[in-house]
Amino acid sequence: MVMTAAKTVDAAEIEKFSRMSADWWDPSGPFRPLHRLNPVRLTYIKDRVAEHFGRDGRSIAPFGGLTALDIGCGGGLVAEPLARLGASVTAVDADAVAIAAARLHAAGREIEVDYRVGSSDDLAAAGSQFDVVLALEIIEHVADRDEFLAALGSLVAPGGLLILSTLNRTLKSLVLGIGVAEHLLRWVEPGTHDWRRFVKPSELARGLRVIDFAVADLTGLVFDPLKNEFHLAADDVGVNYFMSATRLS
Amino acid sequence: MSLRRFDVAIVGGGIAGTTFAAILGGAGLTVALIERQPPAALKGSAYDGRTTAITFGSRKVLEAAGLWADLAPHACPIDDIRVADDASPLFLHFDSREVGDDPLGSIVENRLIRKSLYKRISATATVTQIAPATVASLDTSGSLARLTLADGREIAADIVVGADGRDSFVRAAAGIETIGWAYMQHAIVTIMGHELPHDNVAVENFLPAGPFAMLPMTDASDGTHRSSIVWTDHMDAVPLYMKLDLPAFEAELQSRAGEWLGRVWEIGPRFTYPLQLRHAKRYIAPRVALIADAAHVIHPIAGQGLNLGMRDIALLSELLVDRRRTGLDLGDPMLLKRYEDARRMDNIAFSATTDILDRLFSNDIPPIKLARRMGLGAVNRVPFLRRFFMRRAMGAAGALSRLGRGERL
Numbered sequence: 001m002v003m004t005a006a007k008t009v010d011a012a013e014i015e016k017f018s019r020m021s022a023d024w025w026d027p028s029g030p031f032r033p034l035h036r037l038n039p040v041r042l043t044y045i046k047d048r049v050a051e052h053f054g055r056d057g058r059s060i061a062p063f064g065g066l067t068a069l070d071i072g073c074g075g076g077l078v079a080e081p082l083a084r085l086g087a088s089v090t091a092v093d094a095d096a097v098a099i100a101a102a103r104l105h106a107a108g109r110e111i112e113v114d115y116r117v118g119s120s121d122d123l124a125a126a127g128s129q130f131d132v133v134l135a136l137e138i139i140e141h142v143a144d145r146d147e148f149l150a151a152l153g154s155l156v157a158p159g160g161l162l163i164l165s166t167l168n169r170t171l172k173s174l175v176l177g178i179g180v181a182e183h184l185l186r187w188v189e190p191g192t193h194d195w196r197r198f199v200k201p202s203e204l205a206r207g208l209r210v211i212d213f214a215v216a217d218l219t220g221l222v223f224d225p226l227k228n229e230f231h232l233a234a235d236d237v238g239v240n241y242f243m244s245a246t247r248l249s
Numbered sequence: 250m251s252l253r254r255f256d257v258a259i260v261g262g263g264i265a266g267t268t269f270a271a272i273l274g275g276a277g278l279t280v281a282l283i284e285r286q287p288p289a290a291l292k293g294s295a296y297d298g299r300t301t302a303i304t305f306g307s308r309k310v311l312e313a314a315g316l317w318a319d320l321a322p323h324a325c326p327i328d329d330i331r332v333a334d335d336a337s338p339l340f341l342h343f344d345s346r347e348v349g350d351d352p353l354g355s356i357v358e359n360r361l362i363r364k365s366l367y368k369r370i371s372a373t374a375t376v377t378q379i380a381p382a383t384v385a386s387l388d389t390s391g392s393l394a395r396l397t398l399a400d401g402r403e404i405a406a407d408i409v410v411g412a413d414g415r416d417s418f419v420r421a422a423a424g425i426e427t428i429g430w431a432y433m434q435h436a437i438v439t440i441m442g443h444e445l446p447h448d449n450v451a452v453e454n455f456l457p458a459g460p461f462a463m464l465p466m467t468d469a470s471d472g473t474h475r476s477s478i479v480w481t482d483h484m485d486a487v488p489l490y491m492k493l494d495l496p497a498f499e500a501e502l503q504s505r506a507g508e509w510l511g512r513v514w515e516i517g518p519r520f521t522y523p524l525q526l527r528h529a530k531r532y533i534a535p536r537v538a539l540i541a542d543a544a545h546v547i548h549p550i551a552g553q554g555l556n557l558g559m560r561d562i563a564l565l566s567e568l569l570v571d572r573r574r575t576g577l578d579l580g581d582p583m584l585l586k587r588y589e590d591a592r593r594m595d596n597i598a599f600s601a602t603t604d605i606l607d608r609l610f611s612n613d614i615p616p617i618k619l620a621r622r623m624g625l626g627a628v629n630r631v632p633f634l635r636r637f638f639m640r641r642a643m644g645a646a647g648a649l650s651r652l653g654r655g656e657r658l
């Protein structure tokens with residue numbers, strides 16, 4: 001089956017990630033910052049999902065019986081751990097190279113993930129629904145945010161959970177998010193982000209209310225340059241943040 | 250043949266490997282525990298006649314892992330350690346009351362530790378015991394570690410933990426070298442009965458040929474008072490002592506034990522162990538970590554070998570369990586690095602201390618004799634220093650892991 005290029009995905013943005021997709025799984029390769037970020041991301045996701053669905057976060061398969069969708073999954077850095085935590089995972093990315101790399105890796109690790117080249121639009125059009133939908137570091141790259149949110153919303157099963165992460169549009173994120181990450185530390189390629197597309201939590205919350213979701217949590221993600229580590233911070237959403245929302249209707 | 254996928258594959262089902270399996274399995278991780286001896290052989294008293302001085306810190310690890318309840322009735326507390334020298338008895342004295350109400354440690358028979366460990370892991374569905382089985386090859390080039398057993402079975406895991414003792418196969422297969430040397434001393438190990446109670450006192454008597462330790466055990470079911478003997482002597486003399494008949498051996502025991510326990514006799518069985526100091530240059534390799542004797546072997550002079558291993562276990566299990574709860578790959582190079590960095594310093598410090606202790610005492614040279622008498626005398630006079638040494642020996646210092654602090658994983 002040939003997937004049609006989704007209209008909300010900006011072709012120029014995708015091209016930028018395609019160039020980087022070969023070394024997805026090398027912890028000291030070009031995706032090193034994502035590997036550093038991953039334990040914190042997964043801790044956040046696991047805690048939110050465990051809380052929402054009443055699961056024991058200390059068990060090793062707290063997502064048993066849940067379906068999850070990872071949008072913009074790249075090489076599968078989040079999709080694989082989700083599957084290992086017990087979810088049956090579908091993961092999509094418009095970048096066919098990244099999906100190919102992800103499939104290869106999951107096979108080598110004997111982890112089952114349903115990887116698909118495509119976009120949230122394709123799945124929404126097909127009427128698919130999931131208990132948990134993730135859109136991590138995606139919304140700041142999409143061309144039409146409202147349209148994207150509407151598609152996301154329709155993918156969440158009633159009673160399900162939507163988790164987003166993105167960059168806030170503040171002076172701090174202009175300096176730290178782009179200046180430091182892209183230029184100083186060379187974590188991500190310069191040109192990866194466009195600050196004007198960053199989203200304030202209030203804007204995201206408003207967008208979610210429009211599609212009839214209730215914001216359940218807002219947590220900041222902070223980088224500590226001294227420890228060279230990320231951590232979650234409830235009171236600092238100035239640069240990166242997570243937002244979880246539940247479907248009301 | 251069939252390939253099975255586990256979170257963690259542990260090679261070596263000694264006390265360290267089995268404890269590690271029990272802790273990981275208890276947290277829900279799927280574990281393959283591969284041991285080349287049949288389990289029944291490891292449980293018998295003919296296999297391991299040693300006792301282990303379980304420090305306070307190790308006890309916390311065993312408690313948190315749910316293993317201690319089984320062992321507690323058989324554990325004899327050490328309330329006091331008396332260090333004596335050939336010529337001057339009882340001149341260094343460690344009393345547990347100086348650092349709190351808890352005993353300095355507890356003496357437990359290794360065979361009982363093994364028995365309760367096997368009982369525990371047999372009841373843990375997440376642990377698959379594969380024994381007897383020998384590992385033929387290790388391949389860590391891919392995104393999973395793969396072990397091939399001698400019978401052709403294959404096992405895949407995120408990480409392979411070498412708990413296969415001093416001559417570790419995993420260590421060699423991962424290309425990790427060791428530094429160290431064999432001591433000219435070997436140890437004779439046996440159980441001794443005695444007329445008078447030991448009052449929970451451990452005695453280490455430094456004789457010119459090597460330290461002679463009497464470690465208090467719980468009374469036998471018939472009320473016999475017992476102590477575990479670790480008698481270190483020159484390697485050429487040990488075979489001769491091993492061959493002695495009972496009356497001759499008991500006469501040797503009595504002359505070393507002194508009079509404070511009254512008449513002594515041998516309950517046995519008698520074992521002998523060669524002694525060495527060995528340290529792995531690295532504790533880690535891609536998808537590989539070494540724990541306990543596979544990483545470090547020390548002189549038993551301070552009864553700390555397994556206790557250091559327990560500290561390895563406490564830290565590595567914490568790192569692995571926390572990571573598994575995020576669903577991430579357990580073979581993470583940063584995780585392995587954190588383990589190695591934290592454990593190497595501690596273990597090297599201990600290896601050096603025990604080596605120096607042995608060298609200081611196992612000789613008859615007057616200046617050294619004088620120096621050690623002065624040294625020990627000084628420690629004894631300064632309560633602060635003595636408490637420092639006791640805390641170290643109790644394993645309470647450097648409790649950097651949750652299990653070591655008595656918290657749950």
Ligand SMILES: Cc1cc2nc3c(=O)[nH]c(=O)nc-3n(C[C@H](O)[C@H](O)[C@H](O)COP(=O)(O)OP(=O)(O)OC[C@H]3O[C@@H](n4cnc5c(N)ncnc54)[C@H](O)[C@@H]3O)c2cc1C
Nearest residue numbers: 261263264265285302413414418541542552553554555556
């Ligand atoms: C005389 C003496 C007294 C001691 N007293 C104390 C004390 O009081 N306190 C203390 O803390 N420590 C003490 N120690 C040290 C302690 O005994 C050791 O540190 C401890 O036994 C090490 O346990 P381990 O599980 O790491 O290794 P081991 O007990 O050596 O276990 C290794 C296991 O791996 C298996 N194996 C090896 N190779 C393979 C392979 N290729 N495939 C599959 N299986 C394999 C072996 O069969 C074995 O069962 C003493 C040591 C000696 C010699």
